[in-house]
Amino acid sequence: MRIGIDVGGTNTDAVLMDGDSVLADAKVTTTPDVTDGIVRAVQDLRGRRDFDPAAVTGVMLGTTHFINAIVEARDLAPTAAVRLGLPATQSLPPLVEWPENLVNAIGGHTYMCHGGHEYDGRVISKLVPAELHRIADELTANEVRSVAVTSVFSLVNAEFELEVAEILTERVPGLRVSLSHEVGRTGLLERENATVINAALGELAERICDGMVETLGAIGLHAPLYLSQNDGTLMGVDYARQYPVMTFASGPTNSMRGAAYLSGVDDCAVVDVGGTTTDVGILHRGFPREASTEVSVGGIRTNFRMPDVLSFGIGGGSVVRQSGGEVEVGPDSVGYRLRDEALVFGGKTLTATDLVVAAGRAQIGDPGLVASLDGGLVTAGLSHVTDRITGTVDRMRTSRAPVPVVLVGGGSVLLPEELPVASSVLRPEQFAVANAVGAAIAQISGDVDRIFAIQPGQRDAALDTAKQEATDRALIAGAGPGTVEIVEVEEIPLAYLPGNATRIRVKAVGDLARDASAPSTAAPFRGAR
Structure with a gap:
């Protein structure tokens, strides 16, 4: 058995899986100290389906700790x-x-x-x-x-x-x-x-990883801890201590991988609607399409691998306003305070969740508390959400042909069963915890992105070298021998450089080694522990 956990801005989701089966799932409110939310999620799992902690072979965690530290310019090392x-x-x-502020934060x-x-x-x-x-x-x-x-x-x-x-x-x-x-x-x-950025996060990564291992151990979980990477695969906790930057955007990636697993569709658009934001991405062969340009993180241009995802402020906790006949939903959200502030829970803030309950699309909280909402307001608000998400899917697809759309995330109840740009709309079972499922079923990867000066007749040799290096990295990172396969090969001739220069990108993916009690790292550790 294995446990997948994903920490979001509003909810922390967890699933208990045995092989291909989801035995139990849990959704709890994310706490200011996210560790408390993780503990509550695991305890909730045990309440729904008791299990022997010794039978758990791995805990897979997707966390926003590190990207939040950059965005907020806090907890960074000199x-x-x-x-x-x-x-x-x-x-x-x-x-x-x-x-x-970030320059000052690191010195x-x-x-x-x-x-x-x-x-x-x-x-x-x-x-x-x-x-x-x-x-x-x-x-x-x-x-x-x-x-x-x-x-x-x-x-x-x-x-x-x-x-x-x-x-x-x-x-x-x-x-x-x-x-x-x-x-x-x-x-x-x-x-x-x-x-x-990676160097500045090193000390925080050490504290977070050690704290997570200690916290899980305190509740009886001594299985190896893995963290989700931003390409839809896993890394061992020692690797995460060295490369915390690789966890950035792991939340949307987990949702996309979970969507593919739960729906059985490997090539599609995925719409993940959470409590605070909506993430829209494209799956290719079951993995998120990677961004082809530089990605801004906290206002800093970077080029490490990141999923090609568009995010915007619409979710179940989005605040609804009406002004001059126009209805706006978001971008601000009540976030993890949804159960205190939404009308259906006795609060005083009109949220997107209130609209969907008033429309009869979901049974959340007390429907009687929103029964008096104006029907025109409800219709206009939900249409605003649908139009915004449909337009984003349209921007992400690469042709005018309709694409399959998989809806996941607890907030996806905001969307109807049909969308103009979709050839089909799927909302799989356990859609609300697809992110935790994505973490639980993730594999181990190794990737290479290098420039080769290819001499005449040496193209195949260069490709073989890159493929072998990617395979070796996956094996070192904890993939089981015999399970690794090449899932992506890209060649980009660099015409502006002499000597037949070619950029070659290769990704290899394999299943987590069954006998791996503690995965090794893909590179030797440098520095203090």
Whole structure:
């Protein structure tokens, strides 16, 4: 058996699964300290279907802890950004265009040093040890505990990043180091930004992961803990300590994976309506379509893998207003206070949930408390929700042809059984906890995103190299031997670079190893624990 948990802004959902079967599900209100909500969700599961904690082989958790820390600029470690590339890259220094509050939150320590490579592996300039020794001394003096190292074209050759990490950790005991070739993708500034974010979250990741393991252990769950990644797969808790940035957007991803699993449809649009927001994405072969451009996180441009999802402020807790004959729903929401503030629960705030109950589409709270709502207001409000979501699905599809649409999330009761852009509308059983199901059934992945200088007749060899590297990463991360398969291969010729330069992206996915009591990490751990 395994337990899947997903922490949302309004509700924390949990499911108990045995093989392909959902034995029990629970939905509780998210608490300000989300750990309390997780404990309540697990206890609720046991109340619905008692189970032996020793029989649980894994706990899979999707959490918003880390992206919230960036958005709110809190709980971030003093972090330095070290870039290797001089005499190139001087015109745009590290942390350029970062919001001032985030720069202040991490201390704003930036350094530019010699090093880096060209796209074909040629050295731009050699490392200068004296520069690194000076940086190490300044890190110690300023009590900087984390550092992000980014070298030009490190995805082609990472030797300088590895060497710098070794030098700095030798001179600054306990220093945490994040390397850009392990975090981001092609694009210097965006990869550097993603690496700095990852480094700044390192201490928080340590506390959160340790706290989660301790909390689950206190209620009798000693099974391995896995965290959901933003590509729809899992990572072990040790991996999460190193790469907390990979949890960003794991909530929508879990919902999409759960939608595919529950509906049996692998290629479709997924609409996940929660209590605060709606997320719309596209599934391809059962996995979320990835964003092809840089993604803004807290006002910072990044380029690590993220699902191509459009989110906006409409959910079950969205506040409804009427002004001048116009009805607006959201973007503000009562969130986890829904059971205190919505009319159907005796509150005083008109929410989208009140509209759907008044329309007779759902049995939530006390329908008598909204029986007197104006019918025109109810119809206009629900039409506003439908039009907004339909328009977003229309933006996400790649052709004019109608697409299957799968509705999940507790707030999806806001939508009718037919949508203009949909060839079919499916609302599977357990739709309200699809995000927790997605976490529970997630697999292990390994991915590669590199630039190859492909010589004539060597294309197949380059592809084989990338596929093998992705497969090896999945196995190291905890996938079972014999279960790994390549699910995505993308070749992008880079015409602006000489030498038949080609960007190759490969993703490998496998089932969680049945005998894995504690998954290993995909890269050696650097820094203090």
